[in-house]
Amino acid sequence: MAFDENVKTEFKVIGQRVSRPDGIDKVTGKALYGADLSAPGMLIGRVLRSPHAHARIKKIDTSASEAMKGVKAVVVNSDLAEPEDDFFRDVKDNCLARDKALYDGHAVAAVAATSRSIARAAIRAIKVEYEELPSVTDVDEAMKPDAPVVQEGRADETVPAGSGPNVTTYLEFGHGDLEAGFAKADKIIERSFKTAATHQGYIEPHACLASMGADGRGDLWCCTQGQYNVRTICAEVCGIEATQLRVTASEIGGGFGGKTTCFIEPVALALSRKSGKPVKIVMSREEVFRATGPTVSSSSDVKVGMTKDGRITAASAKLRYQGGAFPCGTVEFGAQSAFAAYDLEAVRSYGWNTLTNRPKEAAYRAPGAPMAIYAVESVVDELCQELGLDPLDVRLKNAAKKGTLASYGPTFNDIGLVATLEAAKAHPHYAAPLGENQGRGLSCGFWFNFGGNTCVSLNVNHDGTVGVVEGNPDIGGSRASISMMAAEELDIPYEKVRTVITDTNSLGFNDVTDGSRVTFAVGLATIEAARAAKREMCKRAAQIWGIDAEAVVWEDGAAKPSGPNAGDHPPMTLAEIAADMDSTGGPIAGHHEVNADGAGVSFGVHLVDTEVDPETGATKILRYTVFQDAGKAIHPDYVEGQMQGGAVQGIGWALNEEYIYGEDGRLQNPMFLDYRVPVASDLPAIDTVILEIPNPGHPYGVRGVGETSIVPPLAAISNAVSRAADVRMSELPMSPPRVLKAMSER
Amino acid sequence: MKNFHINTTVNGDEAEFICEPDETLLDVLRNRLGMTGSKEGCGTGDCGACSVILNDRLVCSCLVLAAEAEGGKVDTIEGMADGDKLHPLQKVFIEKAALQCGVCTPGILVAAKALLEKNPDPSETEIRYWLAGNLCRCTGYDKIIKAVQDAAAEMRSA
Incomplete structure (x- = not known):
């Protein structure tokens, strides 16, 4: 769509810190999440999972299970439909294994029974004959030519001949003459890095309640970031027509990208269809860790050349990602974002994706970017250290700005990186003194942001209130920000607007809540829907006054006559027009449907002080400040919340969190006790500085803010620890034993 | 397995339920008493989403057997506000x-x-x-x- 030339800058509602509409339900326990709904006659579903990392399934005997009293259905892979498309077939084969169990925890069969205890016993009664196969879980091992083959024939056309059998994608792009660039450098550093797979760690495990009749009609309630996406997947995997499956999104207890696909929903539908009864499946935390999407783990080599006054002359990154047992495209995002913060003459990125015997990767907040930018920002920091340069000055000197040709192709429009770096430089944090064993680190971060398919209805009620109907699950306060944008545009109080998130049969298609798109794209559609409603209300007022609709304008929440021939009529408020609408033409509503373009990219800078204990190698975060360009912060509290939450997930990734596999390919830490996410006592306050460099692609200047914040912490903390411990760290997480080992080897 | 018949007090009201011996207090609150405000995030006492007060002590209700609530007093999130007056x-x-x-x-x-x-x-x-x-x-x-x-x-x- 065309850029709005007149991005609004004066606001009444936008920028206020109003109370969210779902607040009371959420502080009183009334809000209904995935596992909170039950249906009369409901059965309990349970999934049998492979104990092996890699095994051929020779036989599944479900007869004993099916014969048990109280067991109403048992399903395996062949009970699902057979989608033609690889994408849907992979989702299906991940929901229930086809002929091989591809990772520890891979679902093999499922039961529905009249009680939890019967379902548990029924799972135990299923006999699976496995032939164990060699397995591989490490990204570098998996890329070797003689590695165990996870799946045959999954390489796409990009993979060069001679690559290992598990490589599924290869990519390469950039611009300029690398060789000439490196020749101009005074100092070149090339380093290799590794990052562990981490889990999104949403506190609410996946849960759903499915009801499917023999007539092919179904209802599904589930916690998801996108009910329409669930419908699309389930329709393909279960062989149902889209309109016959109504999907309602529950309140969602965290997603971070991990709830943008299906794991149990098609299984519950299949069990319900077979049993003729509603079926509820709730995952355990162990199942969440073993079988739902962690992020990729990575291995990379980054090379950067710099002049002694801090100009980067050339840079390259080789990124190797594993995304589990099914092909995944995350490495492309990594390669594209690796150098986004820099204006470079010579740059090249290379990427490989490989299969391993691990769970299928799912998106995790800025998928692919944190690990790539971690490696790049670590090398840039080391160059600054070696050349005795200020790391912020060097970033400013090389910063991408309007007109910069990004390494992945586009030329940037208005972006806020320089302003963000300058804010960090001017902040007291940057000049604060450091003590012994303490170090300060910083890193830039970047995310593309997304717009996408969006459909919004806005209904004017007789009493002058307004209902907004949208289709994107609210994962962090978006109902408040959407209501605020409707109120701003209509010029009515925030309290007069209520936004609800509806089911798949009540509104046109909406893309998933992902890509930091909701405040941007749903906001944009809401503003346009409100404008449509205003046009209609002006028309109604014109009709009442007996003048041309063009002679009526909307100001201060009311229709007013305007222009020389409009006559003298007192303004009609929204409430007055609404009260009369039955006699002026019937209901008043505004709609907007769009595949939104123009999501402005987002940059952030994180500043962190750490202290490393020389006795234990443990790292303490002493001070943390996030600087990020929000375009326009609709609800500053929830913008800060995104900045703080992403930073802390990044702190966990940098210091503690990792998927630990044994030699046998089994996951050794599938619980929160051993997979340690940050707790309150690990952390200081997380300070935030919101910058507002308006995005010309949104009427109010909004940029997505949800994802950028997880990108910088990995390198920022690694750089701080490297300086505090006086040894360059190159592997995540920087758990105490790893830091202690590095210190002993320095 | 024989079920238990338990008498307890939840948020000041008498509550009576039948449970299996291995059911947790959280299971019973959520699945038998319809109080889904307490959440199960892990089932292993690591996340605290199921926190309730049992006999004036803060506990993870996923680590308490429902049968242990016999004769006891349970306070949950549903009882925190005083009518429509929030805490x-x-x-x-x-x-x-x-x-x-x-x-x-x-x-x-x-x-x-x-x-x-x-x-x-x-x-x-x-x-x-x-x-x-x-x-x-x-x-x-x-x-x-x-x-x-x-x-x-x-x-x-x-």
């Missing part, structure tokens, strides 16, 4: 945006209330350590800690 913690959590997805919120509110009853003027560090058993993945805890501090101040001046 100061509930009110401040909304005002200060101390929740995002909200699934950890009931457990955190129950735990924070237990803290303030014990210690009406906790330091930031005391709050952080008291709530270390309650995982929140959305907020980074910053606004939660500040909300508890604000609610404590409000309760002290009331």
Whole structure:
């Protein structure tokens, strides 16, 4: 769509810190999440999972299970439909294994029974004959030519001949003459890095309640970031027509990208269809860790050349990602974002994706970017250290700005990186003194942001209130920000607007809540829907006054006559027009449907002080400040919340969190006790500085803010620890034993 | 397996239920008494989303067998507000945006209330350590800690 030339800058509602509409339900326990709904006659579903990392399934005997009293259905892979498309077939084969169990925890069969205890016993009664196969879980091992083959024939056309059998994608792009660039450098550093797979760690495990009749009609309630996406997947995997499956999104207890696909929903539908009864499946935390999407783990080599006054002359990154047992495209995002913060003459990125015997990767907040930018920002920091340069000055000197040709192709429009770096430089944090064993680190971060398919209805009620109907699950306060944008545009109080998130049969298609798109794209559609409603209300007022609709304008929440021939009529408020609408033409509503373009990219800078204990190698975060360009912060509290939450997930990734596999390919830490996410006592306050460099692609200047914040912490903390411990760290997480080992080897 | 017949008090009201011997207090609250405000995030006592007060003690209800509630007193998030009057913690959590997805919120509110009853003027560090058993993945805890501090101040001046 065309850029709005007149991005609004004066606001009444936008920028206020109003109370969210779902607040009371959420502080009183009334809000209904995935596992909170039950249906009369409901059965309990349970999934049998492979104990092996890699095994051929020779036989599944479900007869004993099916014969048990109280067991109403048992399903395996062949009970699902057979989608033609690889994408849907992979989702299906991940929901229930086809002929091989591809990772520890891979679902093999499922039961529905009249009680939890019967379902548990029924799972135990299923006999699976496995032939164990060699397995591989490490990204570098998996890329070797003689590695165990996870799946045959999954390489796409990009993979060069001679690559290992598990490589599924290869990519390469950039611009300029690398060789000439490196020749101009005074100092070149090339380093290799590794990052562990981490889990999104949403506190609410996946849960759903499915009801499917023999007539092919179904209802599904589930916690998801996108009910329409669930419908699309389930329709393909279960062989149902889209309109016959109504999907309602529950309140969602965290997603971070991990709830943008299906794991149990098609299984519950299949069990319900077979049993003729509603079926509820709730995952355990162990199942969440073993079988739902962690992020990729990575291995990379980054090379950067710099002049002694801090100009980067050339840079390259080789990124190797594993995304589990099914092909995944995350490495492309990594390669594209690796150098986004820099204006470079010579740059090249290379990427490989490989299969391993691990769970299928799912998106995790800025998928692919944190690990790539971690490696790049670590090398840039080391160059600054070696050349005795200020790391912020060097970033400013090389910063991408309007007109910069990004390494992945586009030329940037208005972006806020320089302003963000300058804010960090001017902040007291940057000049604060450091003590012994303490170090300060910083890193830039970047995310593309997304717009996408969006459909919004806005209904004017007789009493002058307004209902907004949208289709994107609210994962962090978006109902408040959407209501605020409707109120701003209509010029009515925030309290007069209520936004609800509806089911798949009540509104046109909406893309998933992902890509930091909701405040941007749903906001944009809401503003346009409100404008449509205003046009209609002006028309109604014109009709009442007996003048041309063009002679009526909307100001201060009311229709007013305007222009020389409009006559003298007192303004009609929204409430007055609404009260009369039955006699002026019937209901008043505004709609907007769009595949939104123009999501402005987002940059952030994180500043962190750490202290490393020389006795234990443990790292303490002493001070943390996030600087990020929000375009326009609709609800500053929830913008800060995104900045703080992403930073802390990044702190966990940098210091503690990792998927630990044994030699046998089994996951050794599938619980929160051993997979340690940050707790309150690990952390200081997380300070935030919101910058507002308006995005010309949104009427109010909004940029997505949800994802950028997880990108910088990995390198920022690694750089701080490297300086505090006086040894360059190159592997995540920087758990105490790893830091202690590095210190002993320095 | 023979079921148990349990008599207990939940949020001041008598509650009577039948449960299997291995059912947890959390299972019963959610699945038999219809009180789904307490959440199951892990089932192993690591996340605190199921926090309730049992006989005046803060516990993870996923680690308590339902049968242990016999003759006891259980207080859950559903009993925290007084009718339509929110507890100061509930009110401040909304005002200060101390929740995002909200699934950890009931457990955190129950735990924070237990803290303030014990210690009406906790330091930031005391709050952080008291709530270390309650995982929140959305907020980074910053606004939660500040909300508890604000609610404590409000309760002290009331």
